[in-house]
Amino acid sequence: MAAAPAWAGLPEVFMSPFVTVGAGLATLCGLASGGYILMLRQRLAAQPAADVAGPSHDRHFRLAAEAGRGIEGLVGLDGCLIWANPAVERLTGHDAAALKAADFVELLVCDRDRAFCRQQLQVLLETGVPADFELRIQRRDGATLWMACHWLPVREEDGRLLSLRVSMEDIQSRKEAEYQQLETVAALRRAQALSEHYLRRSNEERLRLSALLDVVRAGILFMDPDHRVVYCNQAFYEIWGLPPSKSLMGMRDVMLQRMVMDLLVEPEVFLKHLKDVVESRQPSEPVEFHFRSGRVLTSSSRLVPAPEGPRAIGRIWVFEDVTAQRLAARQLQQMAERDPLTNLYNRRRFHEELVRMLADGQRRGEGVGLLAIDLDGFKPVNDRFGHQAGDEVLVRLATAVGAVVRRNEMFFRLGGDEFAILVPSATALELAELARRVTGCVAGLRFTFGDETVAVTASLGIAFSPQQGGGPEGLVGAADRAMYVAKTQGGNRWAFAPAESHAQSLA
Numbered sequence: 001m002a003a004a005p006a007w008a009g010l011p012e013v014f015m016s017p018f019v020t021v022g023a024g025l026a027t028l029c030g031l032a033s034g035g036y037i038l039m040l041r042q043r044l045a046a047q048p049a050a051d052v053a054g055p056s057h058d059r060h061f062r063l064a065a066e067a068g069r070g071i072e073g074l075v076g077l078d079g080c081l082i083w084a085n086p087a088v089e090r091l092t093g094h095d096a097a098a099l100k101a102a103d104f105v106e107l108l109v110c111d112r113d114r115a116f117c118r119q120q121l122q123v124l125l126e127t128g129v130p131a132d133f134e135l136r137i138q139r140r141d142g143a144t145l146w147m148a149c150h151w152l153p154v155r156e157e158d159g160r161l162l163s164l165r166v167s168m169e170d171i172q173s174r175k176e177a178e179y180q181q182l183e184t185v186a187a188l189r190r191a192q193a194l195s196e197h198y199l200r201r202s203n204e205e206r207l208r209l210s211a212l213l214d215v216v217r218a219g220i221l222f223m224d225p226d227h228r229v230v231y232c233n234q235a236f237y238e239i240w241g242l243p244p245s246k247s248l249m250g251m252r253d254v255m256l257q258r259m260v261m262d263l264l265v266e267p268e269v270f271l272k273h274l275k276d277v278v279e280s281r282q283p284s285e286p287v288e289f290h291f292r293s294g295r296v297l298t299s300s301s302r303l304v305p306a307p308e309g310p311r312a313i314g315r316i317w318v319f320e321d322v323t324a325q326r327l328a329a330r331q332l333q334q335m336a337e338r339d340p341l342t343n344l345y346n347r348r349r350f351h352e353e354l355v356r357m358l359a360d361g362q363r364r365g366e367g368v369g370l371l372a373i374d375l376d377g378f379k380p381v382n383d384r385f386g387h388q389a390g391d392e393v394l395v396r397l398a399t400a401v402g403a404v405v406r407r408n409e410m411f412f413r414l415g416g417d418e419f420a421i422l423v424p425s426a427t428a429l430e431l432a433e434l435a436r437r438v439t440g441c442v443a444g445l446r447f448t449f450g451d452e453t454v455a456v457t458a459s460l461g462i463a464f465s466p467q468q469g470g471g472p473e474g475l476v477g478a479a480d481r482a483m484y485v486a487k488t489q490g491g492n493r494w495a496f497a498p499a500e501s502h503a504q505s506l507a
């Protein structure tokens, strides 16, 4: 048997509530919550005190207290349970007697909340201040149940604390809803954090891309499917000479075109190109176009496909300023095919043109004429007046002979004092006439070095395809041999290469 409880000396009502009715019962009723109890109290308050305390009402109070849906209990100043209503058994599986006999906190409260409960109980007993808190109880079947506990002090009329009254209500479904809500909020927070993370990543990616595009030398322009500017880099502004302060975002392509068309040599050709590209779904090959200023640009474009589906999200245009490349290429080509002294086409270009003209002539059934030219008496100019004087002779001669050569005829310096003229669609008569003009032109030139004036002459050999077979080499060999014939005959003349049916002719 346990030691005598602290309330052993208190009125019987606390030892066996609702069995003996006294002043304690009235106090208990005064503290009871719930409309039913209050109603009873009001009714009883209107009756004489003897009636209220009378045995006929004991049952009412007891039934009223026991009829609560939640747990109602009374805890003594020693922390032991004095009384509990039958709901305790319904909700927890433990009957009131068992809870009274044992440490009800140990038996009833879930181990995770037990220390907290004991601490709260201790404060309550020490201070007698009402308190509300929530805890988990451990049902007899092992299940956990959330309860809201409302603690009220039960006092004597003189204010002395007699016991603590506890009302416990089942809040399991509310707690589950709260948990559910917390889960939902947590899931939302996770989703938000994830989307913020992706947004940040996407912003960083955009900044990286933008920085990259701004160091690219090509002008880059993104248009949306409605032909409005979405993005363009710095180089785009520079290439098209647009003021950096001018925002192009959202501008329609036609407006943009209007701003730059005057810069171009052939704006209508460029507009046609743009139209063709936009109408096609294929990537466009780079197309070259020229600015009035002399600059050369290329334009290429392709659709930007959407992540899914056939619809494009827009179009990218790339503009490259290739002026420097074109200039360098032209210079290289010039170096490769021109004689630097006279600026005439060189031997390399001569062979290319010879092959091409022979092929064209064969296709058209037309003859190709070749005049091999070698100067007479050039070496003495060098020897007497120096190499520079010889150069001057070569340059002036190239200019003068170039003037007697027709537009469709091509004049070459093959090296040293050797020159050649290629004549497409030539007849023997025309070639002889040209040879006459050339020899006359060269012989007519006068060069003054110091006090002396000198002249040179030229010997020409004429070969004529198809009369001379053997392809390019055959033609060149025949013209050279004819030229030597002219030279050995005294120079300042021309000779036709012999052919089966073609007699040689001399000046």
Ligand SMILES: Nc1nc2c(ncn2[C@@H]2O[C@H](COP(=O)(O)OP(=O)(O)OP(=O)(O)O)[C@@H](O)[C@H]2O)c(=O)[nH]1
Residues within 6 Å of the ligand: 341, 374, 375, 376, 377, 378, 379, 380, 382, 386, 387, 388, 389, 390, 391, 394, 415, 416, 417
């Ligand atoms: N100044 C100058 N002389 C050159 C150049 N290339 C070759 N020569 C010279 O041209 C001369 C050509 O020699 P030849 O063909 O014997 O001169 P030529 O006196 O006309 O003799 P024939 O052809 O036999 O009539 C040589 O002295 C070369 O050094 C050049 O670019 N500049």
